[in-house]
Amino acid sequence: xxxxxxxxxxxxxxxxxxxxxxxxxxxxxxxxxxxxxxxxxxxxxxxxxxxxxxxxxxxxxxxxxxxxxxxxxxxxxxxxxxxxxxxxxxxxxxxxxxxxxxxxxxxxxxxxxxxxxxxxxxxxxxxxxxxxxxxxxxxxxxxxxxxxxxxxxxxxxxxxxxxxxxxxxxxxxxxxxxxxxxxxxxxxxxxxxxxxxxxxxxxxxxxxxxxxxxxxxxxxxxxxxxxxxxxxxxxxxxxxxxxxxxxxxxxxxxxxxxxxxxxxxxxxxxxxxxxxxxxxxxxxxxxxxxxxxxxxxxxxxxxxxxxxxxxxxxxxxxxxxxxxxxxxxxxxxxxxxxxxxxxxxxxxxxxxxxxxxxxxxxxxxxxxxxxxxxxxxxxxxxxxxxxxxxxxxxxxxxxxxxxxxxxxxxxxxxxxxxxxxxxxxxxxxxxxxxxxxxxxxxxxxxxxxxxxxxxxxxxxxxxxxxxxxxxxx
Numbered sequence: 001x002x003x004x005x006x007x008x009x010x011x012x013x014x015x016x017x018x019x020x021x022x023x024x025x026x027x028x029x030x031x032x033x034x035x036x037x038x039x040x041x042x043x044x045x046x047x048x049x050x051x052x053x054x055x056x057x058x059x060x061x062x063x064x065x066x067x068x069x070x071x072x073x074x075x076x077x078x079x080x081x082x083x084x085x086x087x088x089x090x091x092x093x094x095x096x097x098x099x100x101x102x103x104x105x106x107x108x109x110x111x112x113x114x115x116x117x118x119x120x121x122x123x124x125x126x127x128x129x130x131x132x133x134x135x136x137x138x139x140x141x142x143x144x145x146x147x148x149x150x151x152x153x154x155x156x157x158x159x160x161x162x163x164x165x166x167x168x169x170x171x172x173x174x175x176x177x178x179x180x181x182x183x184x185x186x187x188x189x190x191x192x193x194x195x196x197x198x199x200x201x202x203x204x205x206x207x208x209x210x211x212x213x214x215x216x217x218x219x220x221x222x223x224x225x226x227x228x229x230x231x232x233x234x235x236x237x238x239x240x241x242x243x244x245x246x247x248x249x250x251x252x253x254x255x256x257x258x259x260x261x262x263x264x265x266x267x268x269x270x271x272x273x274x275x276x277x278x279x280x281x282x283x284x285x286x287x288x289x290x291x292x293x294x295x296x297x298x299x300x301x302x303x304x305x306x307x308x309x310x311x312x313x314x315x316x317x318x319x320x321x322x323x324x325x326x327x328x329x330x331x332x333x334x335x336x337x338x339x340x341x342x343x344x345x346x347x348x349x350x351x352x353x354x355x356x357x358x359x360x361x362x363x364x365x366x367x368x369x370x371x372x373x374x375x376x377x378x379x380x381x382x383x384x385x386x387x388x389x390x391x392x393x394x395x396x397x398x399x400x401x402x403x404x405x406x407x408x409x410x411x412x413x414x415x416x417x418x419x420x421x422x423x424x425x426x427x428x429x430x431x432x433x434x435x436x437x438x439x440x441x442x443x444x445x446x447x448x449x450x451x452x453x454x455x456x457x458x459x460x461x462x463x464x465x466x467x468x469x470x471x472x473x
Contacts, residue, residue, distance in 0.1 A: 013179075013182070013183040013186055014179060014180065014183045017175075017179040017182075017183065018176065018179065021172060021175055021176075021179075022172075036154075037122070037132065037154060040132055040152060040154065041120055041132060041134060043079075044079055044120075044132060044134035044150040044151070044152060045118070045120070045134050045136065047079060047081060047134075047148075047150050048081075048134050048135065048136035048148040048149065048150045049136050049148075051081065051083070051148040052136045052137065052138045052139075052147070052148045055083060055138045055146070055148065056138055056139050056140050056145075066083065066091075066092045078152055079150050079151060079152035080093070080094055080095050080150065080151050080152065081093075081094045081148065081149070081150050082094070082099065082104070082148070082149040082150070083138075083146065083147075083148055083149070084104060084110065084113075084114075084135075084146050084147045084148075084149055085145070085146045086114065086144065086145055086146050087103070087105060088103055088104045088105025088106075088107075088110050088114060088147070089101060089102070089103050089104070089105070090102045090103075090104065090149075091146075104149065107121075107133070107135075108121060109121045109133050109134065109135040109149075110135050110147060110149065112135065113135035113136055113137045113147035113148075113149070114137065114144060114146075114147055115137075115144075116137050116139075116144055117137070118134075118135075118136055119133075119134070119135040119136075120132070120133065120134045120135070121133050122154065125153070129153055129154070130153065130154045131151050131152065131153050131154065132151065132152055132153075132154055133149070133150070133151045134149075134150050134151070135147050135148070135149045135150075136148050193213075193215075193222075193224070193225060196213060196225075197213060197224060197225065197228055200212070200213050200228060200232075201228070204232055204235065209232070209235065209236040209239055210236075211232060212229050212232060213225040213228050213229055215229070263294035263295075263298050264294075264298075266290055266291075266294045267290070267291050267294045267295065270287035270288070270290045270291050271287075271291060273287055274287050274288070319359055320357050320358060320359065321357070321358075321359075321360060322355050322356075322357060322471060323355060323356050323357070323358050323360050323363055324355055325353045325355070325356060325363070325388055325397055325399055325468075326349060326351075326352060326353065326388055328360060328363050328364050328367060329349045329367050329386045329388065329399070330349050331364055332364045332367040332368040332371060333347045333348070333349060333371065333386070335364075335368060336368055336371055336372060336375070339372070339375070340371075340375055340384075343375050343376075343378070343380065344379075344380030344381055345374075345375040345378045345380065345381075345382060345383065345384055346382075346383040346384070347371055347375070347383065347384045347385075347386070348383065348384075348385055348386070349386045349388070350385065350386070350387055350388070351387050351388035351389050352388055352389075353388035353389055353390060353397040353398060353399060353470075354390055354397045354470035354471065354473070355397070355470070355471045356397050356448070356468040356469065356470060356471060357448075357469070357471055358448045358468070359444075359448075362444045362447070362448075363444070363448070365440075365444065366441050366444050366445060366466065367386065367399070367401070369437050369438075369440065369441050370401040370441060370464050371384055371386070371401060372437075373437060373438070374401055374402075374403035374405065374462070374464075375403075377403065377405035377406060377462075378403050378404055378405045379404070379405070382403070382404040382405070383403075383404060384401065384402070384403050384404075385400075385401070385402045385403075386399065386400070386401055387399070387400045387402065390470070391467060391470075394470070395469065395470055396450075396467045396468060396469060396470050397467070397468050397469075397470045398465065398466070398467055399465070399466045399468070400463055400464065400465045400466070401463070401464045402457065402461060402462070402463045403461045403462055404460065404461045405460075405461050405462060406460075406461075407456040407457070407460060407461055407462050408454060408456060408462050410456070413454055413455070413456075416438055416454050417438045417439055417441070417442040417452070417454075418439065419436055419439045445466055445468070448468055448469075449468070449469050450466060450467050450468040450469065451466075451467050452464060452465065452466045452467075453465050
């Protein structure tokens, strides 16, 4: 069973080549045979017509010397020539006097000639094999007085064809060998890219995501190779994303477990102490306060986790509208005003930025979160600034939140937006933070096709810069 495409290509090319060669050989042999017989017939016809023209002047009743002339010509002519009278009886024969007196009137070609038409036929002879016969009428003053009759064995034509067939057989043999080589090379060339594609596909299926093809061969296989590489790139990216997501999920579960362990331990310890029953009222109030505070922190943690999940799992359902970043920034500062006064920190908005497309509440949440964080690390009497601007290429709106605090340790900057990550300045969980604030900020910004970066100012303090695509004017 031919299952390999290379084998099928080889067989197909070989079959086409051999069938074409055989068909052409048969056609040309047939044409050569037909041409040889036609040429032989034309020669006989010329001989009979020429002799008929001569005899038309002299008659066919055994003119003096006719038999001798024909007998002498027999040695030089390959054909046998007869002269017949009006009754179809031979009166002269180049084969000798033994042929005289034979009646040929029953032969079809003779009947045609005696009827005034050209007659020709080919029939088998026991001694000479296949013989061609041609007869032509002899006319005198418009009257048919006899016929000239010529015949010749076709063995010369058949022998020539037999020699040609032998040569053709050798040529076909050589052609067959050349065709074998060409079919082999052609099948290898055509099937090679597909074979490499098969090997690469198998390797990809077995987990080798680095496998790629060098597109080669005809245009179609070249396109298939490029399509395979594109597919392999997509699969590699998908697998990489899945692995990264698996790592993120595993790390997230680990981080959540770690974050939950501390408040749960505190709640359990306080509750077990209260269950002992031998706790003075002051300690009871302290333990109950601890339980309430840690429970509230667990609630905030759950709320932040749900918010982060909703943001990262969003698929385009954010309510989008045109946003004036200056207006949203001032609104965020107004909401935080009581908290800022309590901490003794001022906040202000300066500059202008182009409008952006997004969720107004989410963008306000981002600004409020950054201002809140900045005020936590700022000393009383200092300020938090929100500066608005436009990128150098004019395609993006830029919003920066700057503080006058101690800044962020350089080693903490790369992980500042990781979930549950806290810098040394924010290790105190009692402050109420869940460690998800900046992760939520980054998720919201990226959901708006933007980016956020953190850096330290040369004059002191931290700077968080958000870049969002600007709407055209």
